[in-house]
Amino acid sequence: MLxxxxxxxxxxxxxxxxxxxxRARANAARWKPISEWAExxxxxxxxxxxxxxFLIDQPKALPGGLRVEWGASQRAYIPGNxxxxxxxxxxxxxxxxxxxxxxxxxxLESTVFEAYTDTLKTRVDxxxxxxxRWLVMFPKLGQISLKRVRQRFGAVGVTKDLTGAWIEGDLSxxxxxxxxxxxPDGQPFVLMTMRGNVYLRTAMAEPQLPKIQALVRLLDIACxxxxxxxxxxxxxxxxxxxxxxxxxxxxxxxxFRQR
Numbered sequence: 001m002l003x004x005x006x007x008x009x010x011x012x013x014x015x016x017x018x019x020x021x022x023r024a025r026a027n028a029a030r031w032k033p034i035s036e037w038a039e040x041x042x043x044x045x046x047x048x049x050x051x052x053x054f055l056i057d058q059p060k061a062l063p064g065g066l067r068v069e070w071g072a073s074q075r076a077y078i079p080g081n082x083x084x085x086x087x088x089x090x091x092x093x094x095x096x097x098x099x100x101x102x103x104x105x106x107x108l109e110s111t112v113f114e115a116y117t118d119t120l121k122t123r124v125d126x127x128x129x130x131x132x133r134w135l136v137m138f139p140k141l142g143q144i145s146l147k148r149v150r151q152r153f154g155a156v157g158v159t160k161d162l163t164g165a166w167i168e169g170d171l172s173x174x175x176x177x178x179x180x181x182x183x184p185d186g187q188p189f190v191l192m193t194m195r196g197n198v199y200l201r202t203a204m205a206e207p208q209l210p211k212i213q214a215l216v217r218l219l220d221i222a223c224x225x226x227x228x229x230x231x232x233x234x235x236x237x238x239x240x241x242x243x244x245x246x247x248x249x250x251x252x253x254x255x256f257r258q259r
Contacts, residue, residue, distance in 0.1 A: 033209045053081075054207070063223045064089040064197070068216070070207045075129060077104060078188045083204040083215065087223045091196045091230045097157035097166050098134055098192040099175070101183065105154040108132050131190055146172050152179045162229060166193075171225045174218050182214050191222055198223045 031054060035045040043058035043066070053071025065088040073082040100108075112132050134156055141155040141163045149172050157163030167175075175183075183189050189202040200219045204211065 031207060034207060034212065037209055037213070061087070063087065063220065063227060066216070066219075068212065070204060070212075073203070075131075075188075075201065077108065077131075078201070078203045080203065081205055082188075083200075083202055083207070083212065085200040085215065085219050087198045087219055089193075089196065089198055089223050089227055089230075091193055091198070091226055092233065093196055094158060095162065095193050095196075095226065095230055095233070096134065096138070097155070097163045097226070098131065098138075098190065099153055099155045099167060099171075100131065100191070101185075101187065101189045102152055102154050103186050104188045104190070105135070109135050112136055130192070130194060134192075141167065144168070144172065146176050148176045148179055152183075152185065162233075165229045165232075166222075166225050169225065170221050174221045178214070178218055182211060182218075191219075193226050198226055 031045075031047075034054070034056075038045040038056045038058075041058055042060065043056050046055045046057070048054060048071060053069065056066070056068040058066040067086045067088075069084050071081060073080060074084070075082070108131060112128075112135055138156040138158055139160050141157065141160055143164075144150040144153070144155065145168055149167075153175060155163050155167050157166070179185075183202065187203050189200075191200050192198070198219065200215060200222070202215065
């Protein structure tokens with residue numbers, strides 16, 4: 001049996017629907033350059049139901065299906081609004097690596113440390129984001145060739161060899177460029193490979209097409225470099241696991257030599 005809204009609630013529901021409609025209409029005009037760019041990529045642009053955000057979906061993108069979202073942050077460490085992206089690259093599920101801005105890394109490490117030392121907690125809760133748990137689970141990459149990248153970003157992963165093989169080279173170059181203006185010092189930024197996909201998340205108060213385009217290019221390079229590492233792992237036939245501590249020494253010496 002359908003439950004009808006009470007006479008006092010119905011007008012408020014209608015008013016909210018009207019507000020959402022006007023908001024979506026106004027933002028559609030503001031975001032027209034972004035929707036046109038999405039269309040030029042044969043992607044679908046959709047405004048969120050409440051009119052506060054949008055979604056770009058491009059299933060046939062290369063190197064993998066691309067999803068771009070802008071709206072309210074889903075992470076406590078990013079205040080306000082964020083831009084989040086996912087590229088479906090079909091990596092091996094155990095290829096888990098992360099690059100994040102050093103300011104955020106220090107802050108999350110402090111939060112995780114407090115959680116572990118809290119007398120009421122014996123472990124980090126399972127609902128804690130991977131970004132935080134990985135800082136405890138995985139080894140840090142101590143050396144990054146480019147000084148600017150080493151100063152501005154930190155990296156962790158299932159093994160140091162894998163993380164180094166991913167970040168050194170083209171990804172390191174694009175991160176160095178991004179640190180000059182696209183990702184200013186202190187802006188929350190996370191790039192990670194997880195569940196076979198590559199994810200990017202960063203603060204963005206208002207959606208700006210040039211920045212979105214630049215971050216899509218950064219994600220594209222990160223995906224291609226991750227696929228390169230994934231291919232070399234497949235050819236070697238030995239996959240890392242989160243419980244294997246002997247994997248690193250079991251690899252051929254020349255498999256993941258840093259460039």
